[in-house]
Amino acid sequence: MSALNVVAVKVLHTSDWHIGRTFHGADLLAEQEAVLGHLAGLVTSEAVDVVVVAGDIYDRAVPSAEAVRVATAALARIRRAGAQLVITPGNHDSGPRLGAFAEFAAAGGLHVRATVAGLAEPVLLADEHGEVAFYGLPYLEPEPSRHALGVPEARGHTGVLTEAMRRVREDLATRPGTRSVVLAHAFVTGGNASESERTIAVGGVEQVPGSVFDGVDYVALGHLHGPQTLAEHLRYSGSPLAYSFSEARQRKSVWLIDLDAAGLAEVRRHELPVPRPLATLRGELSELLSAPEHDEWTGHFLSVTLTDRVRPVDAMRKLRDRFPHAVHLDWQPESGHAGAELKYAEAVRGRSDIEIARNFLDDCRGAPPSDREETLVFLALEAADRAAVAKL
Template identity: 45%
Template sequence: MRILHTSDWHIGRTFHGHSTLPALREVLEALTATVAEKRIDVVAIAGDVFDSATPSGESFDVLTATLGGLRDAGARVVMTSGNHDSASRLGFQAAFAAAAGIHVLTRVEQHDVPVEIDGVDFYGIPYLEPSLIRHRYPGETLRTQADAVSFAMRGIRDALRGPSVVLSHCFAAGVEASDVEREIRAGGLDVVPMSAFDGPDYVALGHIHGRSTLSPRVRYSGAPLHYSFAEAAKPRGGWLVDVDAGAEATEWIDLPVPRALSVITGTLDELLTDDRFDAQRDDWVSAILTDTSRPIDAMRKLQTRFPWCATLDHRPAETSGDGASNYAERVKAKSDPEIIAGFLEHVRGGDGPTPEEERLIADVIGERAGDEAAA
């Protein structure tokens, strides 16, 4: 059996205020074409199908069109819910969808009940929030997600009867998270140990947005789109797994990147004029400005050259002094008006206060001194 492992579609997510739906449609159409070309039997979607527990109508339209396309391409679909999904909404009418070859596994109590497709058993472990499920299993200690997933996997191992695939949405030990994975708590409380996944032929994980191989049979596929500049260098795609040949028989399938992400660094003048940045004109751009003082209206100016500039950070290449520890030394012999004038010179790139500003500063300092004297 040929399985395409994908996850974290996040239908409905925005990218710095821009809708990602058009780009995601393009990528999911490419995924559907790959399913037809590679004669894939099952598409496994390991959670975070939607970006919100209350997805928009347009987001549902994207999912409906994609699922229909996958079925037309000859594949059946198995999916589970992630921490961004509403399990009840995603699983609504699951029984009717199953009749059409689309299996939506979101019910916690059915984690050890397999869906059998052509001799291979598929188990779905939705995102397990311990505080929401422990009342179902009073005899179990379910304080962390590691406890919850380990408990679910014990039930699955007891139910194993042949070739098997598990879908799980969690944070497994041995993988590095980026800035877009949510619900990963400090102290490792929600880190699931690799030993929890012993047993099945293949474990299709979701939650981490970059691809990762934790073992030949335990992998993250990552998201089909870049949802953060931290992901810019990570490929987008999915794992093609041949269960009949063993989980080691895997192949990475690349998906298109509708708009590349680039991080560019330099002074504002360099970013606006230097030829070496020509290749980034049509990318999503995160600009890091190294000017000594923050340029005025920098974003608007950058967008004249880079229409898709999305973020701006000011990191001066040179700063006056060598840190906060010396600030008191630099100002201890100066008067309050001199300190304020120095601050204005710094933020303005050399221009100190005007005569009118000097008078205003003197008035404010004088009022403050009078108030303190009267106290």
């Protein structure tokens, strides 16, 4: 237990760092390192006592060496800034790997709660009003967790989280007057998902009611990537970076929580810097490449929709000559040609092989094949016929 010697414990709630994630193939480590470095400065400027990270520190169970370096550097900077850390694994992390040296890390102020067996063993910190208990619930995969928790009758995420919170409340009852913070990685009913979260649905049901978390002063949620408030004490911080274009308008942030003698005193939102913004562009390729009003987007991650009647050749390379961070390309001609749906049986009925191939090329790019292309297709079909006959 650490004595903080403050009037009110100040907590910073963040989650879903997803270190090592790429964005449509673009490496994000530099952007992740920049925004996580801002957290250390915030710890100093806001006199934060504890930083809680509610899961998905990494984007995969076995992160790259470079991702581990970025995570270690971020955690070390936060610790040097003066805050204790409490972290839990999310559905993208490996609990055993994340918690491998938890006992040793705790001595340096990094408290990892990564096991089912230890979820009701809080990290205890103290101020002049007494103790604050931080309970870290690792992501609980329903099937193995119901057996590990000794409740084989439990069903889905609601079942295992209900048992986990029963244990938390049972422990909390032995600590009268203790204020409490719970970290949990889950999809709580009422939250709004983005396109970048990996589903945690089991049997079609992934959501859990917020009432599961009743009885504690603050619940620091992770998993959903948009910052949101489900109740005054029940919040998602969201991810520090946008990981899909559906998040382009989200203002990424963290929560700053004050706990006074009575419990939850105040929650404030702090918006994070945006190392590289996201934007979408739509238009014909020639206009996008030449119009001066598009100069402002050269530093953005871009999703581009081309509206040319004929699909342009080598469009992404041309776009990247002007927009180096263009990462996604779609083609939706204004005629609506690309969006037309035709069942396969209707598309080939009564047509020769060469007609089917010609129509396929036309559908794919909005223009029929040239004479030379049609000759090449004809020769390829003839060669395929000869090969088929030779096998008979």
